[in-house]
Amino acid sequence: MDIRIREATREDQDLIWKATMETVWNDLPPDERRHFDRATLERHFRPHAKQVLESTDNSILVAEGPDASILGYAIVGSASTMLSPVPFGFVYDVWVAPEARRRGVARRLLAAAEDWCRAQGYRKLKLEVAASNVAARALYTADGFAEERIFMGRPL
Numbered sequence: 001m002d003i004r005i006r007e008a009t010r011e012d013q014d015l016i017w018k019a020t021m022e023t024v025w026n027d028l029p030p031d032e033r034r035h036f037d038r039a040t041l042e043r044h045f046r047p048h049a050k051q052v053l054e055s056t057d058n059s060i061l062v063a064e065g066p067d068a069s070i071l072g073y074a075i076v077g078s079a080s081t082m083l084s085p086v087p088f089g090f091v092y093d094v095w096v097a098p099e100a101r102r103r104g105v106a107r108r109l110l111a112a113a114e115d116w117c118r119a120q121g122y123r124k125l126k127l128e129v130a131a132s133n134v135a136a137r138a139l140y141t142a143d144g145f146a147e148e149r150i151f152m153g154r155p156l
Protein backbone atom coordinates (compact mmCIF):
# COMPACT_ATOMS: atom_id res chain seq x y z
CA MET A 1 0.00 0.00 0.00
CA ASP A 2 1.27 3.48 -0.91
CA ILE A 3 1.56 5.34 2.42
CA ARG A 4 3.13 8.71 3.15
CA ILE A 5 3.97 9.71 6.72
CA ARG A 6 3.85 13.38 7.69
CA GLU A 7 3.55 15.52 10.83
CA ALA A 8 -0.03 16.38 11.83
CA THR A 9 -1.40 19.85 11.19
CA ARG A 10 -4.17 21.83 12.90
CA GLU A 11 -6.66 20.51 10.29
CA ASP A 12 -6.09 16.95 11.54
CA GLN A 13 -6.96 17.77 15.14
CA ASP A 14 -10.72 17.09 15.03
CA LEU A 15 -10.28 13.62 13.64
CA ILE A 16 -7.49 12.84 16.10
CA TRP A 17 -9.60 13.99 19.06
CA LYS A 18 -12.60 11.99 17.93
CA ALA A 19 -10.65 8.81 17.28
CA THR A 20 -8.63 9.05 20.49
CA MET A 21 -11.81 9.51 22.55
CA GLU A 22 -13.39 6.52 20.82
CA THR A 23 -10.45 4.30 21.75
CA VAL A 24 -10.36 5.53 25.35
CA TRP A 25 -14.09 4.84 25.72
CA ASN A 26 -13.90 1.43 24.06
CA ASP A 27 -10.92 0.39 26.16
CA LEU A 28 -12.51 1.20 29.53
CA PRO A 29 -13.19 -1.85 31.69
CA PRO A 30 -17.01 -2.41 31.57
CA ASP A 31 -17.38 -2.14 35.37
CA GLU A 32 -15.90 1.39 35.26
CA ARG A 33 -17.92 2.51 32.24
CA ARG A 34 -21.13 1.86 34.21
CA HIS A 35 -20.36 4.81 36.52
CA PHE A 36 -20.26 7.65 33.98
CA ASP A 37 -21.24 8.52 30.43
CA ARG A 38 -19.03 9.39 27.52
CA ALA A 39 -19.45 13.15 27.85
CA THR A 40 -18.25 12.98 31.48
CA LEU A 41 -15.23 10.94 30.43
CA GLU A 42 -14.45 13.43 27.66
CA ARG A 43 -14.53 16.38 30.09
CA HIS A 44 -12.16 14.50 32.39
CA PHE A 45 -9.85 13.26 29.65
CA ARG A 46 -9.58 16.42 27.55
CA PRO A 47 -7.13 18.43 29.71
CA HIS A 48 -4.82 15.41 30.05
CA ALA A 49 -4.90 14.70 26.33
CA LYS A 50 -4.50 18.37 25.48
CA GLN A 51 -1.11 18.40 27.20
CA VAL A 52 0.06 15.44 25.14
CA LEU A 53 -1.41 16.68 21.85
CA GLU A 54 -0.10 20.21 22.20
CA SER A 55 3.35 19.52 23.63
CA THR A 56 6.12 20.44 21.20
CA ASP A 57 8.16 17.62 22.79
CA ASN A 58 5.81 15.09 21.19
CA SER A 59 5.18 14.17 17.59
CA ILE A 60 1.88 13.31 15.93
CA LEU A 61 2.55 11.27 12.81
CA VAL A 62 -0.17 11.00 10.20
CA ALA A 63 -0.35 8.27 7.54
CA GLU A 64 -1.82 9.44 4.24
CA GLY A 65 -2.97 7.46 1.24
CA PRO A 66 -2.17 8.42 -2.39
CA ASP A 67 -5.29 10.65 -2.50
CA ALA A 68 -4.13 12.48 0.67
CA SER A 69 -6.87 10.80 2.73
CA ILE A 70 -5.93 10.18 6.36
CA LEU A 71 -5.34 6.49 6.94
CA GLY A 72 -4.27 6.78 10.57
CA TYR A 73 -2.01 8.43 13.09
CA ALA A 74 0.41 7.73 15.94
CA ILE A 75 1.20 9.99 18.86
CA VAL A 76 4.71 9.56 20.21
CA GLY A 77 6.72 11.35 22.85
CA SER A 78 8.89 10.58 25.81
CA ALA A 79 8.19 9.34 29.31
CA SER A 80 9.96 8.18 32.41
CA THR A 81 8.85 6.38 35.53
CA MET A 82 9.98 6.41 39.14
CA LEU A 83 11.25 2.87 38.55
CA SER A 84 14.06 3.87 36.21
CA PRO A 85 16.26 6.94 35.76
CA VAL A 86 16.34 6.44 31.98
CA PRO A 87 13.67 8.20 29.86
CA PHE A 88 12.21 6.28 26.94
CA GLY A 89 10.12 6.85 23.84
CA PHE A 90 6.40 6.35 24.46
CA VAL A 91 3.58 5.68 21.99
CA TYR A 92 0.48 7.36 23.43
CA ASP A 93 -1.91 6.19 20.73
CA VAL A 94 -2.09 4.51 17.34
CA TRP A 95 -5.27 4.59 15.29
CA VAL A 96 -6.10 3.44 11.76
CA ALA A 97 -9.31 4.26 9.87
CA PRO A 98 -11.59 1.17 9.91
CA GLU A 99 -11.59 0.88 6.09
CA ALA A 100 -7.76 0.88 6.00
CA ARG A 101 -7.16 -1.75 8.66
CA ARG A 102 -5.10 -4.93 8.15
CA ARG A 103 -3.11 -3.34 5.33
CA GLY A 104 0.04 -2.51 7.30
CA VAL A 105 -0.76 1.14 8.15
CA ALA A 106 -0.20 0.74 11.91
CA ARG A 107 3.00 -1.16 11.26
CA ARG A 108 4.26 1.79 9.17
CA LEU A 109 3.22 4.27 11.85
CA LEU A 110 5.08 2.29 14.52
CA ALA A 111 8.17 2.22 12.31
CA ALA A 112 7.95 6.01 11.94
CA ALA A 113 7.49 6.39 15.72
CA GLU A 114 10.57 4.24 16.20
CA ASP A 115 12.60 6.43 13.80
CA TRP A 116 11.48 9.52 15.71
CA CYS A 117 12.54 7.96 19.05
CA ARG A 118 15.93 6.90 17.71
CA ALA A 119 16.49 10.44 16.43
CA GLN A 120 15.73 11.73 19.95
CA GLY A 121 18.36 9.35 21.33
CA TYR A 122 16.00 6.95 23.14
CA ARG A 123 17.10 3.37 23.43
CA LYS A 124 13.68 1.94 24.19
CA LEU A 125 10.10 2.37 23.03
CA LYS A 126 7.20 1.61 25.38
CA LEU A 127 3.42 1.85 25.33
CA GLU A 128 0.36 0.87 27.32
CA VAL A 129 -2.55 -1.13 25.96
CA ALA A 130 -5.88 -2.26 27.36
CA ALA A 131 -5.93 -5.97 28.12
CA SER A 132 -9.25 -6.19 26.22
CA ASN A 133 -7.89 -4.60 23.02
CA VAL A 134 -7.16 -7.77 21.08
CA ALA A 135 -6.22 -6.07 17.79
CA ALA A 136 -3.80 -3.61 19.39
CA ARG A 137 -2.17 -6.30 21.50
CA ALA A 138 -1.70 -8.47 18.42
CA LEU A 139 -0.20 -5.51 16.55
CA TYR A 140 2.29 -4.69 19.29
CA THR A 141 3.26 -8.31 19.80
CA ALA A 142 3.79 -8.71 16.05
CA ASP A 143 5.95 -5.59 16.16
CA GLY A 144 8.22 -7.03 18.86
CA PHE A 145 6.78 -5.47 22.03
CA ALA A 146 6.68 -7.70 25.10
CA GLU A 147 4.86 -7.32 28.42
CA GLU A 148 7.02 -5.74 31.11
CA ARG A 149 4.61 -4.83 33.92
CA ILE A 150 0.93 -5.74 34.22
CA PHE A 151 -1.59 -3.27 35.67
CA MET A 152 -4.30 -5.23 37.53
CA GLY A 153 -7.65 -4.33 39.05
CA ARG A 154 -10.78 -5.80 40.64
CA PRO A 155 -14.07 -4.19 41.58
CA LEU A 156 -14.77 -3.51 45.26
Ligand SMILES: CC(C)(COP(=O)(O)OP(=O)(O)OC[C@H]1O[C@@H](n2cnc3c(N)ncnc32)[C@H](O)[C@@H]1OP(=O)(O)O)[C@@H](O)C(=O)NCCC(=O)NCCS
Nearest residue numbers: 023094095096101102103104105106107135136138139142
Ligand atom coordinates in the same frame (compact mmCIF):
# COMPACT_ATOMS: atom_id res chain seq x y z
C1 LIG B 1 -4.95 -1.70 16.40
C2 LIG B 1 -4.92 -0.99 15.04
C3 LIG B 1 -4.15 0.34 15.21
C4 LIG B 1 -4.19 -1.89 14.02
O1 LIG B 1 -4.04 -1.14 12.81
P1 LIG B 1 -3.82 -1.87 11.40
O2 LIG B 1 -3.33 -0.86 10.42
O3 LIG B 1 -5.03 -2.64 11.05
O4 LIG B 1 -2.63 -2.90 11.72
P2 LIG B 1 -1.63 -3.52 10.63
O5 LIG B 1 -2.37 -3.79 9.36
O6 LIG B 1 -0.39 -2.69 10.55
O7 LIG B 1 -1.32 -4.92 11.32
C5 LIG B 1 0.01 -5.38 11.62
C6 LIG B 1 -0.11 -6.70 12.35
O8 LIG B 1 -0.78 -6.52 13.62
C7 LIG B 1 -1.62 -7.67 13.89
N1 LIG B 1 -3.04 -7.25 13.87
C8 LIG B 1 -3.52 -6.02 13.56
N2 LIG B 1 -4.87 -6.00 13.69
C9 LIG B 1 -5.24 -7.24 14.10
C10 LIG B 1 -6.50 -7.84 14.42
N3 LIG B 1 -7.66 -7.17 14.33
N4 LIG B 1 -6.50 -9.13 14.80
C11 LIG B 1 -5.35 -9.84 14.90
N5 LIG B 1 -4.12 -9.33 14.60
C12 LIG B 1 -4.08 -8.04 14.22
C13 LIG B 1 -1.33 -8.65 12.77
O9 LIG B 1 -0.22 -9.44 13.18
C14 LIG B 1 -0.95 -7.74 11.63
O10 LIG B 1 -0.16 -8.36 10.63
P3 LIG B 1 -0.92 -9.19 9.45
O11 LIG B 1 -2.05 -8.33 8.95
O12 LIG B 1 0.18 -9.37 8.45
O13 LIG B 1 -1.41 -10.44 10.10
C15 LIG B 1 -6.38 -0.73 14.52
O14 LIG B 1 -7.12 -1.91 14.63
C16 LIG B 1 -7.09 0.39 15.23
O15 LIG B 1 -6.98 1.56 14.85
N6 LIG B 1 -7.88 0.07 16.30
C17 LIG B 1 -8.65 1.10 17.04
C18 LIG B 1 -7.73 2.03 17.82
C19 LIG B 1 -6.91 1.29 18.85
O16 LIG B 1 -7.41 0.43 19.56
N7 LIG B 1 -5.63 1.67 18.95
C20 LIG B 1 -4.69 1.11 19.90
C21 LIG B 1 -4.66 1.92 21.14
S1 LIG B 1 -3.53 1.22 22.32
